[in-house]
Amino acid sequence: MIEVFDTDLSAIGGGELPAALADMEARVLAGIALRAERRSASRMVGMAAVGALAIGAASSAILPGRAVAADQFDRIAGSTTLAPSSLLLAPQP
Helix, strand or coil: CHHHHHHHHHHHHHCCCCHHHHCHHHHHHHHHHHHHHHHHHHHHHHHHHHHHHHHHHHHHHCCCCCCCCCCHHHHHHCCCCCCHHHHHCCCCC
16 A cells, blocks of 8 residues: 555656746745735834824823913003004104
């Protein structure tokens, strides 16, 4: 029985490899490299998302004090030197 397998295997081993098998190793290695590249790309996207969340959380923690309406006199008599009316009506040299 073993002699039958030996003759069959020696007949198979003596022939040329099919084209699909000849470059199979290169295709497998290319697939592994592509998979690793996709994994690292998704890892980078995940890190960017975590970084964005961290920046958002930090910026929301550093809020200024409560907003307070300006006093009535500040709006009326405040710094109006750059108001359009004062710029247009300013004395000409």
